[in-house]
Amino acid sequence: MDILGNLTLGFLTATTPNNLLFCLLGCLLGTLIGVLPGLGPTATIALLLPITFYLEPVTALIMLAGIYYGSQYGGSTTAILVRIPGESASVVTCLDGHEMARQGRAGAALAVAALSSLFAGCIATVAIAALGPPLAMIALEFGPAEYVSLMVLGLISAVVLAHGSVLKAIMMIFVGLLLGLVGIDVNSGEQRFTFGLPELFEGIGFVTLAMGLFGLAEIIGNLEETAGKGRVTAALSRLWPTREDVRRSAPAAVRGTLLGTALGILPGGGSTLSAFAAYALEKKVSRDPGQFGHGAVEGVAGPEAANNAASQSCFIPMMSLGIPPSAIMALMIGALTIHGITPGPQVMTNHPELFWGMVASMWIGNLILVVLNLPLIGLWVRILNVPYAFLFPAILVFCCIGAFSVNNSAFEVILMAGFGVFGYVLRKLGCEPAPLLLGFVLGPMLEENFRRAMLLAYGDATVFVTRPISAGLLLAALAVLLLIVAPSFRRAREELRE
Amino acid sequence: MARLVSAPIDLATGILLAGLGTAALWIGWDWPAGSLAEMQAGFFPRLLAAALVLGGLALIGRSVLTNGEPMPRISWRPVLGVTAAVIAFALTLERLGLVIAILTVVVIGSTAGAGLRPLPLLLLWLVLTVLCGVIFVWGVGLPIQLAPF
Known part of the structure; x- marks a missing residue:
C-alpha cells in the first residue's frame, strides 16, 4: 500500500482551513473539559453530537477526536496539580505527577506529560498509517478467552503500582471488581448490590468513585498531616524539565509509546490498561524502583505516552472493523452513521479521505495541544501558590458539582462523600486505591468475557491455556506475579526471623 | 513489647x-x-x-x-468536616440553589482545616459562585438552579 500517498492525502484533507479550525476548537474544548473535574469527554461528545450533523463528516470526526484527546490531556493536568484523575487513564499520572508537583516540580511534570504525549502521537500516527490495516486483523484473533487473559495480565500488573503489601493490593483489585458489578446485570436483569435504589441501577459512576477515593481522601489526608494548614508545596524550582529529566524520560516515553500502540488496538479499556502497564514496566526496568511514587519522572513520561498512543491506535479497530472499543468510540460511530457512513473495512477504500484525514489530524491535534498547553503551564502552576485554606474548599465545590453532573442527581454527591471516607480508611490501612480503580473499570468487561468464553467452551476452563495467545498472556501474568512476589516473600521471611 | x-x-x-x-x-x-x-x-x-x-x-x-506498625490515629476534624460539607452540598443544591450550596460547602468545609476569617471566606464564596455560575450553569448548561426563587 502506498503509505506516503495516503498520508499526503490525509494531510491535504486535515490542513484545509476549515478542518484546522475545528481541530483547534475540539482541542480547546477538550482541554477545558478535561480540566474541570467530573464533566467527561463522553458527556461532551454526546452533547455536541447533534451539532456535527451540520459539518462535513471528516470535519465532524476531526473535531470529536480533538475533544477526545484534548480532554485526556486536561485530565492529566488536574491529576498532576491536585491529584484528581479526570478519567481512568490518568489515575496513574496522579501517583508520580502529583508527587513531583509537591516537590516544586509541577512545571517539569506538566511539560514532560505534554512532550511525551506529543512524541507518542507522532509515532502512533506513523504506526497507524503503516500497520493499521494488518494490525486490525490481529484484533480479530482475540476471542473472549484472550480478553480474559489480557485483563488478568493487566490487573496483575496493577499490583506493581502499590508499594505496600502485595496481598492488600490484590484484595483491592477484588474490591474494585465487586464495585464494578453494582447495578443491573445485563444478561439476566437481576439487580446486584443496588439495595433497591434506582440511582444504582446503572452502576456506580467512575467519576464519583475516583473523585471520592482520590480527591476527597487526598484533601482529608492533607489536612490531617499538616494540622489543618495544608501542605506547603516546595517553591517552584524551575518551570522546565532539567536535562536529567529529559534523559530519564525519553526512553520511558519510547517504551510507553510501543506498549500503548500495541494495547490500544484491542477493543476494551485499551488506554487505561496501557497506562497501568506502562507504569509497571517502568518500575520494573528502573534501576531504582524505590523512587516510584516519590516523584519519578519516568512514572509520568511512560504512562502519558502509552495513554496517548493507545487513544490514537484505538481508532484502528473502530475505523477498520467497526468495533467501538469504548463508549466514546461508540459515540463517534454514531456521528459517522448520522452521515450515512457505516464503519467497517470498506471505509478505507470508499472514503480514504475520511480515514487518512483523521490519522493526519491526530498528529496536528497533538501539535496544537502542545502549543496550546506549554504556555499555559506557567498559569497552571500558579494555582499551587494559592493558600490551601482557599484551595481546598474550591476543590470541594468543583468535586461536588462534578459528581452532581454525572447523572444530575444529588445522590452521586452523597455517594462521593461515602467513597471519600472509604478512601481515607484505605489510606490509613496501607491499601492503595489505584488497583481498586482498575478493577472497577475492568470488572464488567471481565465478567462478560469470562461468561462468554465459558459458554463457547461448554464450561471447559482449560480453554484459557489451550488457546495459544491466551496461554501466552497468562504466562506473562504469572511471570509478573512471580517478579512481584519473590522479593516481598523474601522480605516477609526476614521479618519473621527477626 | x-x-x-x-x-x-x-x-x-x-x-x-x-x-x-x-x-x-x-x-x-x-x-x-x-x-x-x-x-x-x-x-x-x-x-x-x-x-x-x-x-x-x-x-x-x-x-x-508478623510485626507491623501500631494502629494510626484518626483525625476526626478533617474527616467529618469534608464529609459534612459534601453532604450539605447534596442536601441544599436542589432545594436552595447553587449560591447557597456553595456557601455551605465553603463554611462547613473550612472548619475541616484551620478555618478562614469572615472576610476571606466571603471573598472565596463570591469568587466560586461567579466562577461556577458562569462555567457550569451558563456555559455547560447543567440543570442547576442558582437560587431558591
Whole structure:
C-alpha cells in the first residue's frame, strides 16, 4: 500500500482551513473539559453530537477526536496539580505527577506529560498509517478467552503500582471488581448490590468513585498531616524539565509509546490498561524502583505516552472493523452513521479521505495541544501558590458539582462523600486505591468475557491455556506475579526471623 | 513489647475485607449461580466475595505472625468536616440553589482545616459562585438552579 500517498492525502484533507479550525476548537474544548473535574469527554461528545450533523463528516470526526484527546490531556493536568484523575487513564499520572508537583516540580511534570504525549502521537500516527490495516486483523484473533487473559495480565500488573503489601493490593483489585458489578446485570436483569435504589441501577459512576477515593481522601489526608494548614508545596524550582529529566524520560516515553500502540488496538479499556502497564514496566526496568511514587519522572513520561498512543491506535479497530472499543468510540460511530457512513473495512477504500484525514489530524491535534498547553503551564502552576485554606474548599465545590453532573442527581454527591471516607480508611490501612480503580473499570468487561468464553467452551476452563495467545498472556501474568512476589516473600521471611 | 496482635493494621484490614466479602455473599445469597458453562448473575459476585473472605482471613492470620506498625490515629476534624460539607452540598443544591450550596460547602468545609476569617471566606464564596455560575450553569448548561426563587 502506498503509505506516503495516503498520508499526503490525509494531510491535504486535515490542513484545509476549515478542518484546522475545528481541530483547534475540539482541542480547546477538550482541554477545558478535561480540566474541570467530573464533566467527561463522553458527556461532551454526546452533547455536541447533534451539532456535527451540520459539518462535513471528516470535519465532524476531526473535531470529536480533538475533544477526545484534548480532554485526556486536561485530565492529566488536574491529576498532576491536585491529584484528581479526570478519567481512568490518568489515575496513574496522579501517583508520580502529583508527587513531583509537591516537590516544586509541577512545571517539569506538566511539560514532560505534554512532550511525551506529543512524541507518542507522532509515532502512533506513523504506526497507524503503516500497520493499521494488518494490525486490525490481529484484533480479530482475540476471542473472549484472550480478553480474559489480557485483563488478568493487566490487573496483575496493577499490583506493581502499590508499594505496600502485595496481598492488600490484590484484595483491592477484588474490591474494585465487586464495585464494578453494582447495578443491573445485563444478561439476566437481576439487580446486584443496588439495595433497591434506582440511582444504582446503572452502576456506580467512575467519576464519583475516583473523585471520592482520590480527591476527597487526598484533601482529608492533607489536612490531617499538616494540622489543618495544608501542605506547603516546595517553591517552584524551575518551570522546565532539567536535562536529567529529559534523559530519564525519553526512553520511558519510547517504551510507553510501543506498549500503548500495541494495547490500544484491542477493543476494551485499551488506554487505561496501557497506562497501568506502562507504569509497571517502568518500575520494573528502573534501576531504582524505590523512587516510584516519590516523584519519578519516568512514572509520568511512560504512562502519558502509552495513554496517548493507545487513544490514537484505538481508532484502528473502530475505523477498520467497526468495533467501538469504548463508549466514546461508540459515540463517534454514531456521528459517522448520522452521515450515512457505516464503519467497517470498506471505509478505507470508499472514503480514504475520511480515514487518512483523521490519522493526519491526530498528529496536528497533538501539535496544537502542545502549543496550546506549554504556555499555559506557567498559569497552571500558579494555582499551587494559592493558600490551601482557599484551595481546598474550591476543590470541594468543583468535586461536588462534578459528581452532581454525572447523572444530575444529588445522590452521586452523597455517594462521593461515602467513597471519600472509604478512601481515607484505605489510606490509613496501607491499601492503595489505584488497583481498586482498575478493577472497577475492568470488572464488567471481565465478567462478560469470562461468561462468554465459558459458554463457547461448554464450561471447559482449560480453554484459557489451550488457546495459544491466551496461554501466552497468562504466562506473562504469572511471570509478573512471580517478579512481584519473590522479593516481598523474601522480605516477609526476614521479618519473621527477626 | 509482646502484644497479642503484633500487626494491628493488618488485622483491621483483614476484618474489613472479610466483612465486605461476607456482606456481599449474604446480599447475593438468592442469586442463581448457574454452572461454569452457563453462568448466572450470582456466579461472579460469589467468586469475588469468596476471594475477599479468604484474603481477609489470610491478613488476620498474618497479623498474629508478623510485626507491623501500631494502629494510626484518626483525625476526626478533617474527616467529618469534608464529609459534612459534601453532604450539605447534596442536601441544599436542589432545594436552595447553587449560591447557597456553595456557601455551605465553603463554611462547613473550612472548619475541616484551620478555618478562614469572615472576610476571606466571603471573598472565596463570591469568587466560586461567579466562577461556577458562569462555567457550569451558563456555559455547560447543567440543570442547576442558582437560587431558591
